[in-house]
Amino acid sequence: MNDIPTSESLRERLGRIVGARHILTDPDDVAPYCVEPRELYRGATQAVVLPGSTKEVAAILRLANETATPVVPQAGNTGLVGAQVPDETGREIVLSVARLDRIRDLDADGGTMVAEAGVILERVQEAAAEAGLFFPLSLGAQGSCRIGGNIATNAGGTGALAYGSMRELVLGLEVVLPTGEVWHGLRRLKKDNAGYDLKQLFIGSEGTLGVITAAVLKLFAAPRGRAVAFAGLASPQAALKLFRGARAAAGPALTGFEILSRTGLEFVTAHLPGARDPLAEPHPWYALLEVSSARSEVDAQAMLEEALTAALEAGTIADAAIAASLDQAAQFWRIRHGLAEVQRHEGGSIKHDVSVPVALIPEFIARAEEAVIRAVPGARPVPFGHMGDGNIHFNVSQPPGVDKAAFLARWEEVNAIVHGIVAEMGGSIAAEHGIGRLKRGLLAEVRRPLELDLMRRLKRALDPNGILNPGRVI
Amino acid sequence: MNDIPTSESLRERLGRIVGARHILTDPDDVAPYCVEPRELYRGATQAVVLPGSTKEVAAILRLANETATPVVPQAGNTGLVGAQVPDETGREIVLSVARLDRIRDLDADGGTMVAEAGVILERVQEAAAEAGLFFPLSLGAQGSCRIGGNIATNAGGTGALAYGSMRELVLGLEVVLPTGEVWHGLRRLKKDNAGYDLKQLFIGSEGTLGVITAAVLKLFAAPRGRAVAFAGLASPQAALKLFRGARAAAGPALTGFEILSRTGLEFVTAHLPGARDPLAEPHPWYALLEVSSARSEVDAQAMLEEALTAALEAGTIADAAIAASLDQAAQFWRIRHGLAEVQRHEGGSIKHDVSVPVALIPEFIARAEEAVIRAVPGARPVPFGHMGDGNIHFNVSQPPGVDKAAFLARWEEVNAIVHGIVAEMGGSIAAEHGIGRLKRGLLAEVRRPLELDLMRRLKRALDPNGILNPGRVI
Numbered sequence: 001m002n003d004i005p006t007s008e009s010l011r012e013r014l015g016r017i018v019g020a021r022h023i024l025t026d027p028d029d030v031a032p033y034c035v036e037p038r039e040l041y042r043g044a045t046q047a048v049v050l051p052g053s054t055k056e057v058a059a060i061l062r063l064a065n066e067t068a069t070p071v072v073p074q075a076g077n078t079g080l081v082g083a084q085v086p087d088e089t090g091r092e093i094v095l096s097v098a099r100l101d102r103i104r105d106l107d108a109d110g111g112t113m114v115a116e117a118g119v120i121l122e123r124v125q126e127a128a129a130e131a132g133l134f135f136p137l138s139l140g141a142q143g144s145c146r147i148g149g150n151i152a153t154n155a156g157g158t159g160a161l162a163y164g165s166m167r168e169l170v171l172g173l174e175v176v177l178p179t180g181e182v183w184h185g186l187r188r189l190k191k192d193n194a195g196y197d198l199k200q201l202f203i204g205s206e207g208t209l210g211v212i213t214a215a216v217l218k219l220f221a222a223p224r225g226r227a228v229a230f231a232g233l234a235s236p237q238a239a240l241k242l243f244r245g246a247r248a249a250a251g252p253a254l255t256g257f258e259i260l261s262r263t264g265l266e267f268v269t270a271h272l273p274g275a276r277d278p279l280a281e282p283h284p285w286y287a288l289l290e291v292s293s294a295r296s297e298v299d300a301q302a303m304l305e306e307a308l309t310a311a312l313e314a315g316t317i318a319d320a321a322i323a324a325s326l327d328q329a330a331q332f333w334r335i336r337h338g339l340a341e342v343q344r345h346e347g348g349s350i351k352h353d354v355s356v357p358v359a360l361i362p363e364f365i366a367r368a369e370e371a372v373i374r375a376v377p378g379a380r381p382v383p384f385g386h387m388g389d390g391n392i393h394f395n396v397s398q399p400p401g402v403d404k405a406a407f408l409a410r411w412e413e414v415n416a417i418v419h420g421i422v423a424e425m426g427g428s429i430a431a432e433h434g435i436g437r438l439k440r441g442l443l444a445e446v447r448r449p450l451e452l453d454l455m456r457r458l459k460r461a462l463d464p465n466g467i468l469n470p471g472r473v474i
Numbered sequence: 475m476n477d478i479p480t481s482e483s484l485r486e487r488l489g490r491i492v493g494a495r496h497i498l499t500d501p502d503d504v505a506p507y508c509v510e511p512r513e514l515y516r517g518a519t520q521a522v523v524l525p526g527s528t529k530e531v532a533a534i535l536r537l538a539n540e541t542a543t544p545v546v547p548q549a550g551n552t553g554l555v556g557a558q559v560p561d562e563t564g565r566e567i568v569l570s571v572a573r574l575d576r577i578r579d580l581d582a583d584g585g586t587m588v589a590e591a592g593v594i595l596e597r598v599q600e601a602a603a604e605a606g607l608f609f610p611l612s613l614g615a616q617g618s619c620r621i622g623g624n625i626a627t628n629a630g631g632t633g634a635l636a637y638g639s640m641r642e643l644v645l646g647l648e649v650v651l652p653t654g655e656v657w658h659g660l661r662r663l664k665k666d667n668a669g670y671d672l673k674q675l676f677i678g679s680e681g682t683l684g685v686i687t688a689a690v691l692k693l694f695a696a697p698r699g700r701a702v703a704f705a706g707l708a709s710p711q712a713a714l715k716l717f718r719g720a721r722a723a724a725g726p727a728l729t730g731f732e733i734l735s736r737t738g739l740e741f742v743t744a745h746l747p748g749a750r751d752p753l754a755e756p757h758p759w760y761a762l763l764e765v766s767s768a769r770s771e772v773d774a775q776a777m778l779e780e781a782l783t784a785a786l787e788a789g790t791i792a793d794a795a796i797a798a799s800l801d802q803a804a805q806f807w808r809i810r811h812g813l814a815e816v817q818r819h820e821g822g823s824i825k826h827d828v829s830v831p832v833a834l835i836p837e838f839i840a841r842a843e844e845a846v847i848r849a850v851p852g853a854r855p856v857p858f859g860h861m862g863d864g865n866i867h868f869n870v871s872q873p874p875g876v877d878k879a880a881f882l883a884r885w886e887e888v889n890a891i892v893h894g895i896v897a898e899m900g901g902s903i904a905a906e907h908g909i910g911r912l913k914r915g916l917l918a919e920v921r922r923p924l925e926l927d928l929m930r931r932l933k934r935a936l937d938p939n940g941i942l943n944p945g946r947v948i
Contacts (some may be wrong), residue, residue, distance in 0.1 A: 107831070107833065109718075109832075109833035110831045110832050110833040110834075111832065112831070153667065154667050154671070156665050156667075160664075160665065162726070164638075164642065165665060167671075168638065168642060177924075181924050182924075183924060183925065183928070184922065185925070187900065187902070188831045188900060189829045189830070189831065189864060189900075189901065189902050189905070190634075190829065190832065190862075190863040190864050190865070191630050191634065191639060191829045191860070191863045191864065191865045191902070191905040191906050192829060192902040192904070192905060193627065193628050193630075193678055193902070193904050193905060193906055193907065193908045193909070194902050194903055194904040194909060194913070194917060194920065194921065195904075195909055195917050195921060195925070195926075195929050195947055195948060196675075196678070196679055196683075196928075196929045196932055196947070196948070197628070197641075197674065197677075197678055198925065198928055198929070200671065200674035200675070201670075201674070201675075201932075203671075204667055204670070204671055205670055209670075221721050221722050221725055223725060244583075247695050248695050248768065249768060249769065250768055250769075251695055251697060251726075251727075251766075251767070251768025251769075252636070252725075252726035252727070252768070253725075253726070253727075253768065292725075293725070294722065294723060294724055294725025294726070294727065295723065295724075295725075295777070295780075303769070306769075355663045355664065355665045355666060356663070357581070357584045357586070357662045357663065358583075358584050358585070358664070359581065359583035359584040360584075386665070388664075389664040389665045390663060390664050390665065391664070391665045426661065426662060426663075427663065428661070428663050428665070428666040428667070428668050429668055430666070430667050430668040430669075431663070431665040431666060431667060432665050432667055433667065434667045435667070435668060435669055439668070443668060443669050446668065447668065447669060448658065450651075450655050450656075450657060451657065451659075451669070451672065452669075454657070454670075454672055454936075455669050455670045455672070457935040457936070458670055458675075458932075458935060460935070461931040461932060461934070461935040462928075462931070473669055473670070474669060474670070
């Protein structure tokens with residue numbers, strides 16, 4: 001074996017809970033659970049347990065609480081801040097919810113689905129669609145992320161503009177507390193003010209306050225028509241103007257508004273197989289717009305055309321392509337969703353997931369680009385994201401040709417520059433990806449002592465022995 | 475004086491904080507603060523303090539915490555569960571936020587308003603409208619309720635169908651904790667996952683965890699057109715079918731869907747000056763529909779007509795009137811909003827603010843009506859409310875001619891019948907009005923011990939000395 005401190009008896013007891021087939025201890029077997037997607041964190045674990053029921057999750061946490069064993073909950077392992085992988089000590093066990101993957105119930109009349117934590121987001125979307133309904137959470141990792149993780153991180157994505165983040169899409173939760181007690185909160189109610197709304201505690205707490213095992217999700221009427229356009233613009237200011245016009249013209253029917261810079265588009269066309277620039281000429285900035293109609297595709301097209309015609313006449317946009325088919329619409333969206341992935345082909349990338357008040361996005365991008373390039377000449381900012389939510393992924397690719405490691409060594413320095421501007425503008429350093437381990441030190445800098453103290457009080461109130469995801473968030 | 479235990483020195487110290495003009499101790503002056511709208515609770519207080527700033531609120535709570543003085547926060551005093559009035563002991567002081575009534579900021583570009591807790595809801599609506607925007611919270615008491623109370627109770631109302639309850643309309647909060655510490659959380663961000671979302675704790679906690687002093691509210695693009703209809707139906711089943719059709723036809727543009735029974739309409743036309751039945755013939759049930767369009771009034775009318783025509787053809791509705799003018803639309807809404815008030819003209823009324831999964835509303839109404847009339851022959855159920863949210867105000871007016879007090883003496887018995895059915899259907903006994911004092915005993919019956927324990931842990935974590943609104947909620 002190796003030098004990782006292990007406890008044979010603990011493993012045996014865990015094995016009795018989940019069955020020998022569902023506890024992994026071999027280094028090769030546990031390896032995929034120990035590294036996160038960007039490989040910023042590579043940990044070790046004495047065991048990965050894969051419970052098959054809420055009862056088993058409860059037994060695991062009871063045992064962990066008794067033996068002071070730290071537990072790291074993991075869903076799809078797509079999180080970007082290191083909350084879901086074990087640390088380097090090997091002491092932490094990984095509790096994977098991957099086997100909790102049943103859709104327990106789908107009530108088309110009531111517009112609700114009860115899904116277990118391990119159900120993959122895309123399966124939730126598909127099951128809703130099969131019932132003639134719609135689940136709006138949509139993000140790049142939807143083919144592998146699991147709904148429990150989406151809830152634990154209050155995932156945002158591109159649908160948040162019209163439908164809200166994950167917090168707004170959850171009606172009820174089933175949660176195993178760090179003590180092993182099970183909170184049965186799978187309520188299907190749109191309004192319920194009977195005491196404190198306990199589910200709010202667990203949504204977005206990144207697995208530090210409880211392990212979500214199942215959820216009641218809100219389903220929506222499926223739009224009868226969608227129209228998608230890709231517009232070329234001169235600047236983020238123009239994009240903000242276009243956003244306002246489109247929002248005024250379409251109201252809640254504006255279901256998508258994403259922006260990206262020319263650099264981002266070039267990365268996608270260079271590295272994403274089959275991706276093409278939808279417009280004939282290059283433009284400094286692009287916006288992807290989606291309008292959904294409850295009535296018809298014709299209606300969606302009409303709303304979108306109205307918004308674009310007005311913007312063309314006002315000179316807000318330089319050019320635009322409206323998707324002529326579902327396939328073309330999917331291609332436009334593929335450009336946007338591909339952005340997260342293609343950056344790794346351009347060498348090192350220093351990431352920021354930030355938000356500012358919507359009206360300040362152009363100012364933020366201008367200031368951040370200028371400051372970053374001043375600090376790292378040749379660096380290539382790739383800002384993109386959810387303009388309507390004030391949420392920009394301000395990623396910075398290395399200057400071509402320089403040493404990747406040397407560039408990445410400046411991660412904290414570049415972070416400090418960008419987050420300093422965010423702080424001055426009243427923004428957030430963790431808009432939708434959370435804090436995890438990556439930003440835990442930063443949290444202490446941007447939150448006042450009273451706030452950190454309140455968070456610690458909540459943590460202590462729910463996890464008195466501090467066994468659940470310790471060292472993450474707070 | 476009287477036999478209420480008072481502390482001269484406490485009053486003096488409070489007076490020094492807020493100024494002599496802003497502390498009330500005379501029985502006549504404090505009386506309006508001691509009784510709630512339905513006069514179910516009539517309390518006493520040693521003093522009502524009206525702080526003029528967040529700093530003064532903090533000083534009051536610091537003093538109260540030091541001297542173990544219980545404090546009851548009060549906003550517009552329109553709550554219906556007794557959370558906002560002092561108890562009968564006279565020990566509790568009332569902290570009114572009425573003087574915190576500034577709109578600190580309105581950012582039309584960013585779609586946010588910073589309002590202090592004492593701003594009356596109607597003023598929030600008006601200020602948004604003046605800026606060409608829209609604040610969707612809408613309820614009967616909007617002319618006197620104050621936004622701090624709306625947040626503390628997570629108010630719902632008729633706009634919740636499309637825009638969500640108050641929880642969904644708040645971006646940030648400023649809160650004074652029971653210890654007198656001020657949490658500065660007035661963030662204007664649509665996405666912010668930097669640590670636990672502390673504001674969620676205070677929203678809906680009915681003044682038991684902190685005193686909200688200001689909030690950042692979300693403003694929306696004002697619809698360019700609205701259309702309102704009043705439809706006559708045979709039954710709640712038909713209303714549910716109409717709701718589904720309208721929702722499918724209009725999607726998020728369906729911004730109102732309320733139901734009421736014939737009894738409710740008769741109460742309104744009998745007691746609300748100027749109110750008339752919008753339809754020529756009587757119907758057992760009615761639905762009020764509102765459709766809003768981002769584009770135009772013509773578009774809103776078209777969507778509404780489409781939905782109604784389909785429903786008439788399918789035999790779902792018997793008749794319908796579409797408001798021909800803004801004035802007529804206001805009259806339709808006045809019928810709905812008048813319902814809460816007119817019941818008192820019909821003698822005693824036993825109230826229930828309940829929710830069930832939307833698809834179960836017809837079954838709930840049928841079962842509850844039958845059970846209540848069996849228990850109290852001649853009693854007149856007046857169910858009405860927010861069908862799309864599964865939220866029914868199942869109020870029961872006394873049989874005509876019987877003694878009001880004798881009828882009201884059966885409050886708990888009738889509650890038990892209705893809430894028993896609600897519990898069987900997985901519903902909530904407190905859908906939008908909260909728990910307060912009225913339902914505190916019931917909460918213990920409908921929530922499991924673990925849930926109550928979790929609520930108590932939160933209460934202790936935030937209010938270790940239990941000075942803030944003790945005996946309410948938990």
